[in-house]
Amino acid sequence: MAAHCRRFWESLSADTDNRPAMTTLETPGSTVGVVGGGQLGRMLAEAASPLGVEIVVLDPTPDCPAATVARDQIVADFDDGGGIRQLADRSDVLTFEIELADQTALEQIGEETGTPVHPKPSTLETIHDKLVQKRELADAAIPVPPFRAVEDAEDIRDAIDDYGAPVMLKARTGGYDGRGNVPVESKADADAALESIAGPAMVESFVEFEREVSVIAVKGDGEVATFPLGENVHVDEILRETIVPARSSETATERAYEVARDVLSAMDGRGVYGIELFETPDGEILLNEIAPRPHNSGHWTIEGAQSSQFEQHVRAVLGWPLGSTELRSPTALANLLADVEESRDAQLRNVDRVLETPGANLHWYGKREARPGRKMGHVTVSGRDEGATVEALLETARELERAVTFRS
Known part of the structure; x- marks a missing residue:
């Protein structure tokens, strides 16, 4: 099995007879209710449809991005108990x-209605607060x-004394x-800096890293799978590009998978987890953050892997067998951010440059308003021959990202 791709059974005990029994599955018929109807909900619905699975989303924005491909939308806030019960x-x-x-x-509603929730709500409680998550x-x-x-600015100054400058100040909740x-x-x-956070905060040592990487991992019914390691490029803390496979050593790659499996062991419930990591110059792997859902750094899997992170999430939350996470071909992704100075109607121009490029794919998120720096879509470029390098694919993805625009 390739070093950058793992799929294995986690036994409930050493006795293989204790593995979950395989049940007879039928399709169509299953419905997955999704809290949130943004681009992730949209791509979940796109992946669910070939499996005969319907998606219903709950989102406060009427005609949200997922609405055009989901079975239905419930218009309600993310914390609306009545809306969640209806879902x-x-x-x-x-x-x-x-x-x-x-x-x-x-x-509460999951227990009262008997509808399972995956990942478990307790995982959300851990993720919501970055300090709780790190602890x-x-x-x-x-x-x-x-x-x-961090309680006050003096705590930040103490951290600089202990960790050295710079340090990274983070809002404990709400940041993305x-x-x-x-x-x-x-x-x-x-x-x-503390005033700009305007809420509970924490501080971290600044990590001098060789590269930022991520593992998209899936926790199924007694089964765990990981996609090939991705290498990420951030600008102003916003993910701009991902290339797969990452240009990491075999040792660092294996260590990233070890950390990812340990993270999954600490999480409760089935589904996809986006695990962001730092790779230091000496090959050490440090955890940055976790998202208990499909992740932007895993969007490349739609074209680049045998099954996408979205299909895997649908399979996992339903308790179905997981699909293959094997790499189809080296792939580069570039996010399309709105290159506007003020909000305007979303209209992406020059898309023909993407459509006429061999191996390139355009993904539009269905957002109606382009706001400065808002993620509106992405482009992937996959290798079409054995000689394709991730560097060449990334350069093509960058050229296509520069070619399209929201400006008139």
């Missing part, structure tokens, strides 16, 4: 594509950068796509 009544299993889902409501992972012996809670992450270069910057 549960229509579904065989509940899941979520956004961490704003209310874990208390999911847990629980550290307690599980998972390698993380040095960190501490770089929002809520503030590098603090010196003690003099501590007060302004």
Whole structure:
């Protein structure tokens, strides 16, 4: 089996007879209820359809991105108990594509209606607060950068004394796509940095890394699978590009999978987990963050792997056997961010450049408003021959990303 791709059974005990019994599955007929109807919900619905699985989403935005491909949309807030109950009544299993889902409501309504929730709401409780997340992972012996809670600016200055400058100040809740992450270069910057967070915060040692990598991992019914290791490029803390396979050594790659499997052991419930990691110059692997759902750094799997992260998530939450995560071909991904100075109607131009390029694929997320820096879609470029290198594929993806525009 390739070093960058693992699939194995986790026995409930050493006795193989204790593995989960395979049941007879039927399709069509199953319905998955998804809290959140953004681009992830849209791509979940696209992946579910060939399996005969219907998707119903709950999202407060009328005609949300997932609405055009999902079976139906319930228009309600992510913490609306009545809306979540309606979703549960229509579904065989509940899941979520956004961490704003209310874990208390999911847990209570899941129990009252008998509708299983995956991943478990307790996982959301861990993920919501980055400080709680880091503490629980550290307690599980998972390698993380040095960190501490922050009550005031003096705590940041103390961290600089202990960790050296710069340090990374993070909002404990609500941050995503770089929002809520503030590098603090010196003690003099501590007060302004904390004020910009405007809420509970934590601080981490700044990691000098060789590259940022991620493992898209799947926890099934007694079964675990991992996709090939991806290498990620962030700009201003926002994911811009992913290439697969990562340009990591075999030793660092194997270590990344070890950490990912340990992370899955600490998580509760079936589904896809996006596990972001730092690879240091000496090959050490440190955990950055976890997303208990399909992840932007796994979008390449739609074209680049035998089965996508979205198909795997649908299979996993339903308790179905997982698909193959083997690499089809080296793949590069470039996110399409709105290159506008102020909000405007979303209209992507020059898409013919993508469509006429061999091996290139365009993914449009269905968002109606282009806001500065907002993720609107992505482009993937897959190798069409054995000589394709990830460097060449990435350069093509960058050229295509530069070619398309939201400007008139």
